[in-house]
Amino acid sequence: MKDLITTIGAILILSIFILQFCSNQIIASKILMADSIVDGIGSFDNTNQEVTKAQLADCFDCDTKEITIDKKKDRLTIKVPIHNVIACGEFLGISGEENKGVYVREIALK
Numbered sequence: 001m002k003d004l005i006t007t008i009g010a011i012l013i014l015s016i017f018i019l020q021f022c023s024n025q026i027i028a029s030k031i032l033m034a035d036s037i038v039d040g041i042g043s044f045d046n047t048n049q050e051v052t053k054a055q056l057a058d059c060f061d062c063d064t065k066e067i068t069i070d071k072k073k074d075r076l077t078i079k080v081p082i083h084n085v086i087a088c089g090e091f092l093g094i095s096g097e098e099n100k101g102v103y104v105r106e107i108a109l110k
Contacts, residue, residue: 019087027082031103033059038078038105044071056080062102077106 037055041048053064060080071075082101086092091101 016088023084023087027101028086030059030082034080034103035105038107041076041107041109044076044109052078068078071109074109075106076109079104079105 034056037052037059041052049069050064053067053069056067056078057064057080060082061084062081066081068077068079080103082100082103083096085101086094086099090096
């Protein structure tokens with residue numbers, strides 16, 4: 001019986017590692033997609049800003065209101081929240097507010 005309980009516990013812990021690996025791959029894919037969206041920005045105006053926000057929100061499954069785009073002279077800084085960075089975060093005691101990251105990209109405008 002002791003071996004059964006230990007085996008179930010070990011399988012549970014090992015499954016979290018597998019889920020975290022999958023989560024890392026998904027986040028890496030989202031970051032690569034966001035990089036291609038940001039690299040495609042040419043001239044930057046209000047309509048282009050809304051399109052870029054919509055594409056990034058679709059990519060990271062967040063609301064466009066959470067995305068900040070700061071334009072200063074010839075620099076553009078884009079910040080997008082990444083939710084659910086840790087797989088099974090609630091199971092591990094990590095709240096939804098703590099289980100976040102931020103995609104930050106600064107580019108020079110052409």
